Amino acid sequence: xxxxxxxxxxxxxxxxxxxxxxxxxxxxxxxxxxxxxxxxxxxxxxxxxxxxxxxxxxxxxxxxxxxxxxxxxxxxxxxxxxxxxxxxxxxxxxxxxxxxxxxxxxxxxxxxxxxxxxxxxxxxxxxxxxxxxxxxxxxxxxxxxxxxxxxxxxxxxxxxxxxxxxxxxxxxxxxxxxxxxxxxxxxxxxxxxxxxxxxxxxxxxxxxxxxxxxxxxxxxxxxxxxxxxxxxxxxxxxxxxxxxxxxxxxxxxxxxxxxxxxxxxxxxxxxxxxxxxxxxxxxxxxxxxxxxxxxxxxxxxxxxxxxxxxxxxxxxxxxxxxxxxxxxxxxxxxxxxxxxxxxx
Amino acid sequence: xxxxxxxxxxxxxxxxxxxxxxxxxxxxxxxxxxxxxxxxxxxxxxxxxxxxxxxxxxxxxxxxxxxxxxxxxxxxxxxxxxxxxxxxxxxxxxxxxxxxxxxxxxxxxxxxxxxxxxxxxxxxxxxxxxxxxxxxxxxxxxxxxxxxxxxxxxxxxxxxxxxxxxxxxxxxxxxxxxxxxxxxxxxxxxxxxxxxxxxxxxxxxxxxxxxxxxxxxxxxxxxxxxxxxxxxxxxxxxxxxxxxxxxxxxxxx
Numbered sequence: 359x360x361x362x363x364x365x366x367x368x369x370x371x372x373x374x375x376x377x378x379x380x381x382x383x384x385x386x387x388x389x390x391x392x393x394x395x396x397x398x399x400x401x402x403x404x405x406x407x408x409x410x411x412x413x414x415x416x417x418x419x420x421x422x423x424x425x426x427x428x429x430x431x432x433x434x435x436x437x438x439x440x441x442x443x444x445x446x447x448x449x450x451x452x453x454x455x456x457x458x459x460x461x462x463x464x465x466x467x468x469x470x471x472x473x474x475x476x477x478x479x480x481x482x483x484x485x486x487x488x489x490x491x492x493x494x495x496x497x498x499x500x501x502x503x504x505x506x507x508x509x510x511x512x513x514x515x516x517x518x519x520x521x522x523x524x525x526x527x528x529x530x531x532x533x534x535x536x537x538x539x540x541x542x543x544x545x546x547x548x549x550x551x552x553x554x555x556x557x558x559x560x561x562x563x564x565x566x567x568x569x570x571x572x573x574x575x576x577x578x579x580x581x582x583x584x585x586x587x588x589x590x591x592x593x594x595x596x597x598x599x600x601x602x603x604x605x606x607x608x609x610x611x612x613x614x615x616x617x618x619x620x621x622x623x624x625x626x627x628x629x630x631x632x633x634x635x636x637x638x639x640x641x642x643x644x645x646x647x648x649x650x651x652x653x654x655x656x657x658x659x660x661x662x663x664x665x666x667x668x669x670x671x672x673x674x675x676x677x678x679x680x681x682x683x684x685x686x687x688x689x690x691x692x693x694x695x696x697x698x699x700x701x702x
Numbered sequence: 703x704x705x706x707x708x709x710x711x712x713x714x715x716x717x718x719x720x721x722x723x724x725x726x727x728x729x730x731x732x733x734x735x736x737x738x739x740x741x742x743x744x745x746x747x748x749x750x751x752x753x754x755x756x757x758x759x760x761x762x763x764x765x766x767x768x769x770x771x772x773x774x775x776x777x778x779x780x781x782x783x784x785x786x787x788x789x790x791x792x793x794x795x796x797x798x799x800x801x802x803x804x805x806x807x808x809x810x811x812x813x814x815x816x817x818x819x820x821x822x823x824x825x826x827x828x829x830x831x832x833x834x835x836x837x838x839x840x841x842x843x844x845x846x847x848x849x850x851x852x853x854x855x856x857x858x859x860x861x862x863x864x865x866x867x868x869x870x871x872x873x874x875x876x877x878x879x880x881x882x883x884x885x886x887x888x889x890x891x892x893x894x895x896x897x898x899x900x901x902x903x904x905x906x907x908x909x910x911x912x913x914x915x916x917x918x919x920x921x922x923x924x925x926x927x928x929x930x931x932x933x934x935x936x937x938x939x940x941x942x943x944x945x946x947x948x949x950x951x952x953x954x955x
Contacts, residue, residue: 365827541821549817549825556809559798566758567810567871568784574818 366547372627373539380532384525394524395596400637401531402592403616407629408542409585410613415622415629416546417578418558420477423484424613426464427583429491429605431457431590436504436600437497446510446521446530446595453591454584460487461583462576469576472561481607488605503601507594521595531592538585546626554578612636615654619661621668631669709772711736711905712875717756718765719749726752728929730766734875739897739906741920743913749929750909751793754879758790759783771874789873791864793880793909799853803844803863806852807835810870835870842866843896858889862896875905882912890915917941 383397406428413419434456438449464483471479491498498504512519512530521527545551553574556564565571594600603609620632639657643650665672710733717730726749734740744750755761757768759780767776775783798806808814808825811834817823825831839848842862847855852863861881868876881897882890890912897919900906910916916923917937925933925946933943940946 365824544821547826548821548823549814550819550821552805552809552814552825553818555801556798559800560796562780563792563796563798563867564809565780566784566790567867568781568812568815570781 366543368540368544370543373543376539376627376630377536380535381529383532384528394528396637396641398524398528398531398592398596400634401528401535402589402596403613403633403637404630405531405535405538405592406586406589407613407616407620407622407633408538409582409589411617411622411626411629412542412546412554412578412585413582414614414617415624416551416554416558417575419472419575419579420614421480421484421579421582421610422477422607422614423480423482423487423610424582424586425605425607425610426484426487427457427461427586428590428593428613429600429602430460430487431587432594432600432604433491433498433504433590434587435591435594436507439507439510440504444510446512449510450588450591453594454587457587457590458580458584461586462580465576465579465583468579469572484605484607484610488602488607491602491605498600498602501602503599503603504594505599507598507600509595509598527596531596534588534592538588543626550574550577615658619658619668621670621672624667624674625670628668628670635669709769710734711771712757712907713769714753714757714766715769716766717753717763717768719752719756719761719763726929727756727763730926730929730931732924732931734905734907735922736875736905738921739901739908739919741916741923742907742909742926743911743916743923744926745911748926750911750926751879753926754790754877754909758788758877784871787872787874788877789868789871789875790877791868791879791881793883795860795864797852797860797863797867800851802849802851803839803855803859803866804832804835804848806863806867807838807870808832810867811835812872838866838870839863841869841900843892858885858892861885861889861893865896865900869900869904873904875907876900878906878908880909880911882910882915894918 380401383392384394387393387397410421410424413421413424431453435449435453438452443449464480468476468479468483492501509521509527512521512526519526521530546554553564553569556567556569557571557574561571590600590604593604616632616636617629618632619635620630621628622632636654639654640650643653647653661668665675667674712734714730714732717727718725719727730749730753732742732753742750742753752761756763759775759778759782762777767774769775770786770788773786775786775788778786798809801809805826808831811831813831813834814825817825836845836848839845842865844859844862844866847859852860855863861884865878865881868878878897881893885893894915897906897908901919908916908920920937922936923934923940924931925940925943927945932945933940935943
């Protein structure tokens with residue numbers, strides 16, 4: 359469940375496990391047949407998916423045009439670098455502000471909508487931004503995008519760290535992701551997070567409880583767009599370019615699939631798992647066949663048919679099963695407690 | 703009571719509402735006094751719920767005005783009206799199903815609503831807040847059910863929780879829309895006891911088509927039929943009213 363009874367600690371066990379895996383990744387990546395660049399990509403997409411899940415999983419708002427804000431973040435970062443300001447953090451800040459501004463503008467129209475009307479309007483806005491990215495050639499470079507966005511150097515006075523190496527870039531993204539996870543965990547367990555979930559469950563009731571639902575929806579959409587902007591800027595650093603493809607409807611669908619396959623509706627960690635599964639599948643399947651998306655699509659359908667709550671949902675059921683059989687050892691065909699059907 | 707020159711606590715004047723070319727409320731005027739139970743009665747389709755929806759902001763009246771404690775609240779949004787201390791329950795169950803019973807109450811507490819920017823406030827770990835929510839649950843007879851998901855509660859308890867969510871807002875007036883809907887005789891009796899306990903503390907307005915239920919609880923009842931108030935008065939006055947007796951409503955079960 360996204361809702362959890364009882365106190366939510368600032369740092370949790372799954373967090374520590376995740377941070378340990380992440381920060382040790384460069385040391386075992388080779389042995390696992392992976393590489394640093396892949397780690398950077400996964401971390402960037404986790405940022406993107408975590409921000410996206412504020413909308414989809416927590417507030418129940420399906421955005422199908424979120425690639426727009428990823429792209430706007432990437433372009434803003436690239437253009438900011440081109441105009442002669444090499445600072446990484448100012449670049450990231452500019453990307454966040456630009457993506458938030460675009461998302462905030464779109465959300466003015468979206469926040470009074472819900473359900474299918476909301477979804478359709480996000481598609482429309484996504485297409486508008488995508489179209490602009492292609493047509494405003496003198497700004498965005500059209501279909502080629504911005505090329506040769508050089509990887510900058512982090513300037514800490516005495517200590518300069520070049521991001522040319524994927525290893526240093528990985529640790530920059532990992533630190534940002536750590537901060538994001540800590541902040542988002544607090545956010546979803548604060549009254550604001552409770553309000554988001556209340557809106558998902560019953561928007562009408564939330565209004566009659568005095569919540570300014572449209573303002574909350576506007577805020578969460580803008581915030582989610584800002585986080586996508588951060589991810590976009592990091593993607594631009596990683597790929598040393600920004601291009602319109604990530605803004606297409608088709609690419610916007612990826613983050614939806616990531617979030618769902620991981621279990622964004624049932625867990626804070628759903629989008630994290632989903633982004634890992636997605637990028638790994640792309641790499642593993644992509645190495646085997648050019649039509650990897652076909653196979654990924656079939657995998658996605660299979661997971662959704664068998665376990666609509668995604669990987670995390672399946673994991674939880676497995677743990678619950680193991681617990682039961684260890685508490686009460688006995689025949690394998692132990693009857694299912696009635697409570698589980700209700701909790702599912 | 704107070705001076706007669708004073709305006710009633712809650713006043714609706716000349717409300718008119720049409721959907722397309724269908725006039726649902728022709729001309730409705732209602733007044734509810736502070737500290738008593740008022741009732742709105744009428745057959746199905748008479749416009750009772752539409753009337754509630756106008757009073758609580760879901761729809762805007764085409765004509766007329768609504769005044770609460772001297773302030774004109776006509777046309778305000780539901781959230782603005784809720785913030786004035788006007789709370790309501792719903793005829794069709796309207797809970798936050800995935801939240802537990804106590805979370806349903808918590809989310810409706812004004813303190814939580816006005817603490818949206820407090821990132822480090824862990825409401826579920828705040829014992830004072832949880833106590834406050836638990837006391838509201840106890841008021842509607844749901845002690846011991848705090849940590850059961852609203853969607854998993856039996857029907858009668860969901861009904862009670864529905865009222866609890868309305869009370870959690872620390873309301874100055876509470877509108878209950880057909881609270882007996884779907885309840886059996888036993889459930890009705892329990893609900894009547896609950897409302898008798900609540901009327902000592904709250905100003906209540908209850909919509910009901912079950913006449914016998916309302917007659918035992920309300921001090922003043924307005925009968926709505928064909929989009930108009932056709933009769934008004936105490937239960938005893940209404941029993942003697944020709945209009946009421948002529949309609950199906952006169953057949954007290």
